[in-house]
Amino acid sequence: MHDWSLFDRARELSDRGETFAWATVVWRQGPSSGKEGYRAIVTADGVLDGWIGGACAEPAVIREARQAIADGEPRLLLLGTSGQFGEAVPAGMTVVPIACQSEGALEIYVEPVEPAPHLLVVGRSPMARTLVDLATALGWCAELVARAEFDEVGPRTMVVVATQGHFDEDAVEGALRAGPAYVGLVGSRRRGEAVLGYLADRGVPRADLDRVRVPVGLDLGPVPHREIAVAILAELVAFRAAPRVSAPPVEDLVDPVCGMTVEPLGEPVEHEGVTYYFCCPGCRDAFRRDPGAYARKDVRC
Known part of the structure; x- marks a missing residue:
């Protein structure tokens, strides 16, 4: 299914610097409303655009896509009923049980997509211009500004201050206040100690100052200055390639009867102070008949 508007949506998210995930159906076992080639975009806050399957598949895919965005790792999902695949699941594939009454199955590839790295270089030296040119050649969004302007700085921005003694302190303080992913100062170790000491006296928190490279x-x-630019770019590449801190699991609602990930839709059931949601009326009725057999304290709203 070629929904070209999804590519427009992907471009829009990338231009805004937002990470998202592609979800693509690569195999199906009928009956299933998802077909090979169907795809969707899932944002970090769990909004799905496109189509990969019905009510059984979507909540599970959204959960796994959000986890992929958080940890930066793609995954191949196998969605089906419990025990449907037995020992025939290939290594590395994530099995996600769904209680789909149609007994269909889907294989979905989920791939996180990060926007181009954003590099802001403050300064006017030949080295600063070379650094921006090199980063641009890598496909990064690289900007050179003569003054400390941080209006467009976000949590994924890397800032390099190369003002060569022209108000380094103001530039570093402004960069830290904007909250980028990385702050580096071009200068000698002695010069760096003087700048950071001045900022400490001005009340800049030590935790922020410790972030300055x-x-x-x-x-x-x-x-020469060109090789200095290469050395800085190499450190930035290494910074981006460093392993991420393990992201906590994305929490979702789970049907206590069948174990399927569900959305907070339909009529919930309250039991001992916990709100439970269900994938279908059948699971809800089973819970009502014997809540003690299914109640789990970790499934709550």
């Missing part, structure tokens, strides 16, 4: 870049000794 100075001198920025790999230590190559006395090299």
Whole structure:
């Protein structure tokens, strides 16, 4: 299914610097409303655009897509009823049980997509211009500004201050206040100690100051400005490639009867102070007949 509006949506999210995930159906076992090639976009807050399957598949895919966005790892999902696949599941595939009454099954590839890295270089030196040119050649969104302007800085931005003694302190303080992912200062170690000491006296928190990389870049000794730019870019690449801190699991509502991920739709049931939601009236009726057999304290609203 070629829904070209999804590509427009992907472009829009990328232009805004938002991470999202593609979900693509790569195999199906009928009957299933999802077909090979059907795809959807899932945002970090769980909004799904497109179509990959019905009410049974969507909540589980949204949960796994949000987890992929959080940890940056793609995954291949196998969605079906419990025990449907037995020992025939290939290594590395994530089995997600769904209580679909149609007994269909889906294989869905979920891939997180991050926007191009954003690099902001503050300064006017030839080294600063070379750094921006090199980052642009890598496909990064790289900007060179002469003054400390941080209106467009976000949590994924990397800032390199290369003002060469022209109000370094103001630039570093402004960068830290904007909350980027990375702040580096071009200068000697002695100069860095003076800048950070001044900012500490001004009340900038020590935790923020400890985030500043100075001198920025790999230590190559006395090299020309072009090689300094390469050394800085190499450190930025290494920073982006560093393993992420393990993301906590994305919490979702689970049908206590069948174990399927569900949305807070339909009539809920209250039991001992916990609100339960269900995938269908059959599971809800089974719970009402014997709530003690299904009640789990970890399934709540």
